[in-house]
Amino acid sequence: MSTSDSSQVHVSQARVIEATRLDSLVKALRKSGYTTIGPKARDGAVVLEKFSSADELPLGLVDDQQPGAYRLSKAKKPAYFDFTHGAQTWKRYLFPPKEKLWTAQKTAAGFEVQAEVDAPKYAFIGVRACELAAIQIQDKVFVDGEHTATGYKARRDKALIVALNCRRAGGTCFCTSMDTGPKVKDGFDLALTELTTKDSHTFLVEAGSERGEKILARLDGRLATGDDLKAAKKAVNKAAKSMGRDMPKDAAKVLADNLESPRWQEIAKRCLDCANCTMVCPTCFCNTTTDTTSLDGQTSERWRQWDSCFTLDFSYIHGGAIRRDGAQRYRQWMSHKLSTWHDQFGVSGCVGCGRCITWCPVGIDITAEVRAMAPKTK
Amino acid sequence: MVKVEGLDKLMAEHPFFQGMDEASRKTLSGCARNERFDDGDYIAHEGKAAERFYFIRSGTVALEFHMQGQDGLIIETLHDGDVFGWSWMVPPYEWAYDIRAVGLTRVISLEATCLRKKLKKDNALGFELYSRFVPVMAKRLYSARQQLTDMYGKS
Amino acid sequence: MSTQPKPDPMTPVPFTIVRRRQELKDTFTVELTPASANRFAFQPGQFNMLYAFGVGEVPISISGDPGNPEKLVHTVRNVGAVTDALSKLKKGAEIGVRGPFGSPWPIVEAEGNDVVIVAGGIGLAPLRPAIEHVLANRSKYGRFVILYGARSPADVLYMKQLQNWRGRLDTYVDVTVDHAGRDWAGNVGVVTRLIGRANFDTHHVKVFICGPELMMRFTIKELSDQGVSKDDIYVSMERNMKCAIGHCGHCQFGGHFICKDGPVFPYARIESLMQVRGM
Numbered sequence: 001m002s003t004s005d006s007s008q009v010h011v012s013q014a015r016v017i018e019a020t021r022l023d024s025l026v027k028a029l030r031k032s033g034y035t036t037i038g039p040k041a042r043d044g045a046v047v048l049e050k051f052s053s054a055d056e057l058p059l060g061l062v063d064d065q066q067p068g069a070y071r072l073s074k075a076k077k078p079a080y081f082d083f084t085h086g087a088q089t090w091k092r093y094l095f096p097p098k099e100k101l102w103t104a105q106k107t108a109a110g111f112e113v114q115a116e117v118d119a120p121k122y123a124f125i126g127v128r129a130c131e132l133a134a135i136q137i138q139d140k141v142f143v144d145g146e147h148t149a150t151g152y153k154a155r156r157d158k159a160l161i162v163a164l165n166c167r168r169a170g171g172t173c174f175c176t177s178m179d180t181g182p183k184v185k186d187g188f189d190l191a192l193t194e195l196t197t198k199d200s201h202t203f204l205v206e207a208g209s210e211r212g213e214k215i216l217a218r219l220d221g222r223l224a225t226g227d228d229l230k231a232a233k234k235a236v237n238k239a240a241k242s243m244g245r246d247m248p249k250d251a252a253k254v255l256a257d258n259l260e261s262p263r264w265q266e267i268a269k270r271c272l273d274c275a276n277c278t279m280v281c282p283t284c285f286c287n288t289t290t291d292t293t294s295l296d297g298q299t300s301e302r303w304r305q306w307d308s309c310f311t312l313d314f315s316y317i318h319g320g321a322i323r324r325d326g327a328q329r330y331r332q333w334m335s336h337k338l339s340t341w342h343d344q345f346g347v348s349g350c351v352g353c354g355r356c357i358t359w360c361p362v363g364i365d366i367t368a369e370v371r372a373m374a375p376k377t378k
Numbered sequence: 379m380v381k382v383e384g385l386d387k388l389m390a391e392h393p394f395f396q397g398m399d400e401a402s403r404k405t406l407s408g409c410a411r412n413e414r415f416d417d418g419d420y421i422a423h424e425g426k427a428a429e430r431f432y433f434i435r436s437g438t439v440a441l442e443f444h445m446q447g448q449d450g451l452i453i454e455t456l457h458d459g460d461v462f463g464w465s466w467m468v469p470p471y472e473w474a475y476d477i478r479a480v481g482l483t484r485v486i487s488l489e490a491t492c493l494r495k496k497l498k499k500d501n502a503l504g505f506e507l508y509s510r511f512v513p514v515m516a517k518r519l520y521s522a523r524q525q526l527t528d529m530y531g532k533s
Numbered sequence: 534m535s536t537q538p539k540p541d542p543m544t545p546v547p548f549t550i551v552r553r554r555q556e557l558k559d560t561f562t563v564e565l566t567p568a569s570a571n572r573f574a575f576q577p578g579q580f581n582m583l584y585a586f587g588v589g590e591v592p593i594s595i596s597g598d599p600g601n602p603e604k605l606v607h608t609v610r611n612v613g614a615v616t617d618a619l620s621k622l623k624k625g626a627e628i629g630v631r632g633p634f635g636s637p638w639p640i641v642e643a644e645g646n647d648v649v650i651v652a653g654g655i656g657l658a659p660l661r662p663a664i665e666h667v668l669a670n671r672s673k674y675g676r677f678v679i680l681y682g683a684r685s686p687a688d689v690l691y692m693k694q695l696q697n698w699r700g701r702l703d704t705y706v707d708v709t710v711d712h713a714g715r716d717w718a719g720n721v722g723v724v725t726r727l728i729g730r731a732n733f734d735t736h737h738v739k740v741f742i743c744g745p746e747l748m749m750r751f752t753i754k755e756l757s758d759q760g761v762s763k764d765d766i767y768v769s770m771e772r773n774m775k776c777a778i779g780h781c782g783h784c785q786f787g788g789h790f791i792c793k794d795g796p797v798f799p800y801a802r803i804e805s806l807m808q809v810r811g812m
Contacts, residue, residue: 048552083783101543104586110627111586146793147778241701259809286782289543289775294585302543307781314783317611319772332785340788347710395745440721449715454722457730471580480718524723525711529745 001237002312012207016228021200023054028218034123034160037093044072065171067363076372081126081194084170087359089282090124090131094155101302119154126164129181129281130351134282136187140345141285163188167235169242172354177246182239193232206233245367254374255339263373266295275308277356283349309333385410392433397461401450402506409492415479422477428465430487434458437483442476461514466490542778545584545629552622557688561620565605572602576637577662578797582777584629586619588662592774594659608658634777636797638663643739648674651752651754652745653682653724657690660743678731679706682724686710686717725755735760744770753800763801770795787812
């Protein structure tokens with residue numbers, strides 16, 4: 001990738017570091033006070049967790065993802081990032097599953113409320129283009145609207161993003177048809193592209209911000225050559241060309257026009273209402289507020305926690321749930337994700353990562369369902 | 379006492395008869411009389427013979443179910459331009475509710491036996507009457523069903 | 534738009550109850566005073582999230598006079614744990630307030646038109662601020678009609694005020710109940726029946742409807758049958774609400790967030806959604 005195109009402000013040259021020196025990046029970030037979060041292999045899957053050294057990364061693992069199936073196995077060529085992603089997403093750090101919003105204390109007059117913000121300084125290592133797009137989508141939800149989610153914004157402003165350009169498409173990926181990848185566009189501090197040849201293993205490292213520049217300068221890499229850039233481009237194009245599915249371009253309209261399609265009932269026969277899709281989706285943001293009170297009744301806390309539109313009481317108002325039927329709940333999720341999200345935030349809610357397809361126990365494929373709903377769509 | 383010609387004019391003014399041809403209306407006015415009820419007067423009692431068909435010119439009537447040991451339960455009030463008392467059309471020709479005037483009320487009423495005789499002789503007249511009446515009943519049934527939903531109740 | 538400085542939108546501010554009155558068996562009104570600032574500006578149709586310490590929050594429409602922002606008034610119906618906790622609070626106790634949120638009744642667009650208010654049950658509470666505004670600016674509007682339906686005479690909200698409004702020579706007020714005993718000299722029947730008898734220009738009117746969704750549906754049908762355009766009908770919708778700031782997803786109705794795109798909607802905008810089951 002040439003540094004002169006795209007929306008980058010910074011014009012520093014890309015650099016190449018040895019894969020064995022990846023740890024210097026981790027150390028440099030930790031030295032600057034970042035809590036480094038990255039992929040690790042645990043319990044047969046890739047998870048996103050705190051780590052302190054590059055040798056904790058899942059070197060040499062590759063994943064096989066299919067509708068309703070996920071397997072990690074040893075790769076033929078040992079690379080750090082040839083798996084694509086696991087069930088977890090970066091939203092568990094920026095928008096944690098449980099977050100305390102405030103504590104209220106009883107007083108003589110009534111009560112007092114003290115807001116709380118937990119905002120660690122995170123550095124995310126290995127953020128795929130689809131995941132970065134998802135973070136930018138959640139920014140639209142939590143930061144760019146009339147109201148800002150205080151905790152999210154605090155964590156987001158501090159977070160440093162080391163993106164990763166995929167050179168392999170996962171079994172359920174379709175980022176190209178969602179125009180979110182496999183190459184990262186903007187919004188990153190650093191971007192890595194892993195390069196392997198018969199006798200070399202390196203990373204092309206590009207800066208996308210001033211913060212990223214500073215870190216890049218501390219790594220001992222050589223300047224990238226035209227060949228390095230060509231190799232990186234080739235690797236990423238390989239990923240782009242090997243997507244196994246695509247989302248029809250008119251998905252938003254198809255869903256808007258088919259709110260009462262019998263296909264919803266057909267999907268509901270398979271859907272278990274397990275809510276996996278909403279938990280693994282990097283853009284799903286539904287949450288609920290709960291109040292807990294101390295035993296002596298003097299202190300109460302307001303917590304925000306993840307919720308899912310698949311639960312029966314999600315839409316409950318006096319009298320009962322509005323979406324009483326599995327088909328109605330599935331329609332809510334899918335038509336929100338692919339259709340009304342456009343009306344709300346100006347973009348699709350889907351980034352084409354394919355997690356909902358992989359982690360659905362019955363393998364429901366939203367790209368196939370859109371097609372089924374409008375059979376004439378190409 | 380209003381003359382028959384005067385009654386025909388009163389009927390012509392009532393919304394129910396809008397658009398009805400003069401001949402039919404004049405025929406029906408032969409069964410008509412102008413009536414007035416004072417506040418609290420009972421026009422009908424549940425179960426009694428339904429011998430008249432009523433068109434409210436001005437005033438209000440309350441349809442009530444009588445309750446043992448309690449005040450009657452009003453389920454609907456009808457006003458100027460409304461029609462009530464169609465039990466004369468349906469055997470056994472008995473009133474379904476108590477009907478009580480609320481405030482001074484003036485009505486035109488048509489006598490049932492007279493009406494039934496005229497309708498038997500002239501089917502076209504029957505059509506004129508029933509085709510006006512069915513939409514009224516449909517609207518009332520719809521309103522009654524809305525009331526049934528008890529939509530303000532605690533759900 | 535609020536005139537207050539923007540506090541954290543998820544942190545409730547304690548307000549003190551300065552007055553409390555029982556309106557009906559299960560409905561009460563509290564008058565709150567802001568602890569810090571001395572006025573709470575809002576637009577008719579907006580709502581606050583009210584917090585009962587240790588129990589939780591509920592969205593409640595503001596039902597006071599928008600021209601009198603020193604008082605923050607809420608009429609609450611006791612239907613669950615939080616409203617029950619609020620109902621037990623006495624004068625001097627504190628309630629947490631977040632808001633105001635939501636879209637208002639289009640009282641400015643309605644200028645130069647007849648205004649018809651159709652309220653059902655507790656739905657009169659979110660409409661009262663619009664009524665107060667029209668009455669305070671009476672000459673800007675044409676005919677003013679207030680139609681109200683309740684379950685029974687014991688469930689008629691703001692009875693005294695309805696009588697006061699009715700007493701005005703420039704306002705038409707009609708009230709009905711679903712059933713009544715003899716001591717009720719008023720109308721009995723569904724609220725839609727009152728529409729045909731009210732006098733207003735169907736071509737130059739704005740109608741504001743608030744009440745149970747079923748009642749709003751019946752009312753819209755009757756208005757449409759009478760020739761009122763869908764663009765001139767406004768309804769106040771309700772859905773499950775948690776954050777009230779468009780961040781939690783609960784209140785979505787199709788693609789609309791009731792908390793910020795609503796609760797007031799022109800019917801034309803949501804007509805198709807209202808006809809879809811389980812939307």
